[in-house]
Amino acid sequence: MLQSITRYLPVTDSLATAGQPTEAQLADVAAAGFEVVINLALHNDPRYSLADEAASVAALGMRYIHIPVQFSTPTLPDLKAFFDAMEQVGRRKVFIHCAHNKRVPVFVALHRIAKQGWSEAAALAAMRDAWQPDATWEQFIAQAIAGMPLSPR
Template sequence: MPADLASIHNCRFVDDRLATSGQPTVEQLGAIAAAGFGTVINLGLHDDPRYSLPDERGTVESLGMRYVHIPVQFGSPREEDLDAFFDAMRSHESEKTWIHCAANMRVSAFLGLYRVREMGWDAKRAFELMHGLWQPNAVWSAFIATVLAR
């Protein structure tokens, strides 16, 4: 993993075409583009300068990448957000894709759900990335259980 990418908060290379992380800086977005990623999916919000960039869409697009923003409220994830994430994953499945939020918590939970629901993985394997980063709180545990039950 290149050092400039490894320095991104909670960066994880999932496979040769998928990486996840917390919020990258403008400079780190440049490194993501230079590494050949074609799409950035952001599950974070744009309303807190501690965890967002002033114009992430503009930066990503100026670097020649596509930008998908699905703002997921950390304290109240919704199945509509998850459905939008599933759609984005399917739409960009053949591209090198970087997925991030503020700390790779929302992303790792959504990716685990995607792997179970869309890819048929068993839950233990699907959520290894998430459990390597964090243990979901009550809100996220309930959300994950609800989605897995349907």
């Protein structure tokens, strides 16, 4: 059951976000029709990662994209990799997660501003419904938005 995944949040019919799912929960993700799993967490902490998530996701017939974002030091290249991944995903149903669904709302909000025409205010309000970023992440958000070409404000 998807609602049992840590901080699961259905965003649209084709996008959901969450914290780290278990192996059994990944099967629920596949059963719900998701085609792609994007993981923004690291693989180095067994409390917040699976032994071989890429293999587990592939065995369930989904595509796996891993963009390891250091929680304490998110970077613009991380964000660009996420934008590239979202472009590759296209209109497929995508499940995006990290350890606690904190990195993900920020990256989704910035994608909405840069690539989907959302206003900064609307995208950041939706992000804050999911998570209130700390100072490090607020600085990252400001840096990312400042570098966007004429994004709607």
